[in-house]
Amino acid sequence: MPHALLIKFPGTNCDVETSRALEAAGFTAEVLPVSELAPEVLGKAQLVVFSGGFSYGDYVMSGRISQLITKHKLGDRLKQFVADGGYVLGICNGFQILTQLDLLPRGSLIHNTTGRFICRWVPLKKNSSTSPYLKLLPDNFELPVAHAEGRFVGETGDADKYVKDGHGALLYGKNVNGSSAQIAGLQDDTGRVFGLMPHPERFIGKDTHYDPDWNGAERGWGYYLFKGVAEALAA
Numbered sequence: 001m002p003h004a005l006l007i008k009f010p011g012t013n014c015d016v017e018t019s020r021a022l023e024a025a026g027f028t029a030e031v032l033p034v035s036e037l038a039p040e041v042l043g044k045a046q047l048v049v050f051s052g053g054f055s056y057g058d059y060v061m062s063g064r065i066s067q068l069i070t071k072h073k074l075g076d077r078l079k080q081f082v083a084d085g086g087y088v089l090g091i092c093n094g095f096q097i098l099t100q101l102d103l104l105p106r107g108s109l110i111h112n113t114t115g116r117f118i119c120r121w122v123p124l125k126k127n128s129s130t131s132p133y134l135k136l137l138p139d140n141f142e143l144p145v146a147h148a149e150g151r152f153v154g155e156t157g158d159a160d161k162y163v164k165d166g167h168g169a170l171l172y173g174k175n176v177n178g179s180s181a182q183i184a185g186l187q188d189d190t191g192r193v194f195g196l197m198p199h200p201e202r203f204i205g206k207d208t209h210y211d212p213d214w215n216g217a218e219r220g221w222g223y224y225l226f227k228g229v230a231e232a233l234a235a
């Protein structure tokens, strides 16, 4: 079984659901408090996960303090982990951390254009035929979002470029937060690093869909995201 290591910061609050999702998809999952984070712990993991939440209370900006502490503790070892074939997933607050850790194409996640926290389901569009995280998902599906700082901005023109070249692997079908080029998720060149604002771990079983009669697939769409990585690791 592939092993997933989920790094928990003070204020991370999606670690339990995310661990359950990982286990449902065939991982062994370990939640590691950031106080125990050290380069050696990466050795036993195939997937490192940064889950959602309000790490360090979103002070300074979402993910900023977590990024600084991770960088302080790991230096470039996470980059090395990816270069050696490792996978890294960032969900919501985790995506905010990953963009600042320089593991994804350049850009920032800033306050939604509405200035409000958005908690709702959104339609999504797949924009990558190669992403292991998305390979089991259909072209159009939906997941919940819950964030205040989810608006992706790149440098001028970057976001459009990311959509064309496939780095912008996941797009909003309805642009709820004002993201440039409707970007909801980004991948790196290898496809092994993926960050997204929506919450796949909140839609693992059919029963958590907003429509009690939903019957779009055998399981919730989020399940297939985790399963895709598990399959890629088993191949």
Ligand SMILES: NC(=O)CC[C@H](N)C(=O)O
Pocket: 051, 052, 053, 054, 055, 058, 062, 091, 092, 093, 094, 146, 147, 148, 149, 150
């Ligand atoms: N659900 C989350 O991970 C939220 C991320 C961050 N705290 C925000 O509000 O933007």
